[in-house]
Amino acid sequence: MKLTRLLSLSTAVLALLVCGMLGHITRNAWLRYDATGSGLQALRLTHAAMVAAEKLSFERGPVNAVLGERFTADPARRERLQRGRAATDLALMQLERELLADDGMTRQTVLAPLRAALDTARHSVDQLAAVPPAERTPEQLKQAIEQMFGLVPLALDAAASYTQASELAYPRITRALIKARYAVELREYAGRLGSLLTVPLTTRQPLTPAEYTRLQMLRGRIAQLRQQVQATDSGGNLAIVTQRVDDIYFGEGLQLVTDIEQASRAGRAYDLDTAQLAQRYVPTMTPILALRDELLQEAQTQAQNDHEHARRELWIATLSGIAILLSLTLLLLIVRRRVIVPLLRATRAVIRLGNGDYSRDSGGSQRADEIGDMLRALATLRTNSIERQQLELERQSLIDELRLRANTDYLTGILNRRAFVAASNQRLQRARDCRETLAVLLFDIDHFKAVNDAHGHEAGDQVLIRVAALVRDELRDGEILARHGGEEFVVMPAYCQLEQACALAERLRLAIASVPLTLADGQLLRVTASFGVASATGPAAALDDLLHAADLALYSAKRKGRNRVESAA
Incomplete structure (x- = not known):
């Protein structure tokens, strides 16, 4: 595998691993952020549901006052009942708005049983309130009050589901939410404790044994809830609000209940009616609501801090992922530009050097x-x-x-005798193999010694150079010309017969004789040459034999007067 492909594959694998890791981290951060957002909404729903439960419990006070009328209807008590119902309806509307904002119609169905039960309870209260006070029986009063009691658990059940969602999103606020739920239950049982006195105060009769038993059970439950709410190591406002609950409700509020109980046991007339009890008893429960709100605020603050922390973690994860990807990309680009590309160029350069480029x-x-x-x-x-x-x-x-x-002959620039022998032997070998005829022309310059004696060796050299040039110009490609020695030259034409070789020798002789040579001193010198021609065919062709036969023919030409061509017999 080539280095570039290996690098690309490794880069892709590394990018996938890094992207997978960053995606996992970012996904977890997003899930945490989304969960904290959902938990915040659930916390708001929890608070809205608790407020609705508290308003339902608060509505029982005006109900008890209206149902406890002794003689005629009191418009002020009816007005307080309407305000209580309006407060309850407003709290339910706010809860429904939170539900719609959170999950639309799906969760809105949670309030359907509460709405139906509330309408039934209010209808029963209105019917009983229309009956003259003297005609209202204790059973009717208990039934109306029990129907009002049944509303709060429905709201608390809704709050419980939202509280669980908040606790799942924010485990650290579980304790605060549990205490807030205890505070809501404390407010509910405190209200039930007051509502339990409605029938005795209305009928002006002592409490029945069953009512005494119920009273003690409610006190026991309230005491338990008090311990749960007070079991805290928190300081600041929470400690102050808890102390107010102890001072006001567990001090003043329960004292009112104790006074009525003692009057019942002693057979004395009650000093309060239901409306007066509501006016004095209900305000003592207000610190419980303040405790609930403080606990919810603590949970809200912790949840908001967690949500902000999750937001920061999401931003950090996202920005870190982007930074890592950019850094990785930049690193790969730098490696590619500064290492891989130069290595590839160096590799190509080495290959070119190896190929000689x-x-x-x-x-x-x-x-x-x-x-x-x-x-x-x-x-x-x-x-x-x-x-x-x-x-x-x-x-x-x-x-x-x-x-x-x-x-090459140093003077004339044509082949010397050694080169002529090498070239001629190659041509003779082919002639022997192909049974072709090969000829040799041997010639020398006539009276060359006399030229040297008369005009000097420089003139002789000029004669040799001029004759070599004239003969070279007359020959065709493939015809060999060489200086055989001294003033003697040899020509080996292409494969030809003896007659053709003699005709070539005659043409060369005429060319030499027809052009005079101008010497350095301006004199004209006519030069002639004598030629000897010999030929051989097939296996009989041998260079020494040809040269010897041509040399004999050359001597024959000289003996016959020079400046002529003679051929071997």
């Missing part, structure tokens, strides 16, 4: 890191390779020049 520089040698060291080493290798290539070219050029000089 030194035309392009890999660049980047100015970098002051390990990659720069590598690129500088490659640049040095390229420079050394170029120098070595130049040296190799120079060496080859020198070899070619030496070979050329070894095979």
Whole structure:
């Protein structure tokens, strides 16, 4: 696997792992934030439900006052009842608004039983209130009061479900919510304790044994709730409100109940009626509501702090995830740009160097890191390779020049005798293999010694150069010309018969003789040459034999007067 593909695969795996980890962290932070938001809403619903339960309990006070009328209907008591009902309806409307904002119609159905029971209880109270006080029986009064008692548990049940949701979202506020629920129950049982006296005060009769028993049970439950509410190590406002509950309700409120109980046991007339009891007893329960609100406020504050903490954690997780992804992306880009891409370029440069291509520089040698060291080493290798290539070219050029000089006559620039022998033997080998005819022309310049004696060796050299040039111009490609020695030259034409070779020799002779040579002193010098031609065919062809036969024919031409062509017999 190539490095680029391996890097891409590793990058993809690393990105998936990082994204998965960040997604998990961010998801947990979001779930925590969402849960705290839902818990806050549940806490608001809890508070609304507790307020509704308290208003239902409060409504029993005006109900007891109206039902406890002794003679005629009191408009003031009816007015207080209407205000109590209005307060209850407002609390239920607020609860319904919270329910609609939280979960629409789904949770609104929770209040349907409470609404139905409230309508039934109010209808019973209104029917009984329309009956003259003297005609109201204790059983009717108890039934109406019990129906009012049954409303509060319905509201408390709704509050219990919301309280559980809050506790799940905020485990640290569980204790405060439990105490708030105890405070609501304390207010309810305190109200029931007062409502229990409605029938005796209305009928002006002592409490029955069952009512005494019920009274003691309610006192016992109130005492338990008092212990639960007071079992706290909190300070500040909560301690002050708890102390007010002890001083006012457990002091003044319960004392009113005790006074009525003692009057009942002693057979004395009651000093209060239901309306007066409500006016004095109900206010003593107000600190209980303040305790409930303080506990709920404590829970609300803790919940809000948790919600803000969850929000910060979500932002931190989100921003950290973005920062990590950006950092990872930037790191990968830097690695790709600063490491991978230079490595790829260096790899290509090494491949080009290996293939002998030194035309392009890999660049980047100015970098002051390990990659720069590598690129500088490659640049040095390229420079050394170029120098070595130049040296190799120079060496080859020198070899070619030496070979050329070894095979070329230094004066005339044509082949020397050694090169002619090598080239001729190759052509003779083909002639023998293919049974072709091969000819040799051997000629020398007439009276060349006389030219040297008369005009000097420089003139002789000019004659040799001029004759070589004239013959070279007359020959065609594939015809070999060489200086055989001194003023003697040899020509080996392409494969041809003896007659064709003699015709070539005659053309060369005429070319030499027809063009005079102008010497350095301005004199004209006419030069002639004598030719000897020999040929051989097939296996009989041998260079020494051909040269010997051509040499004999050359001597024959000289004997016959020079400036002529003679062929071997």
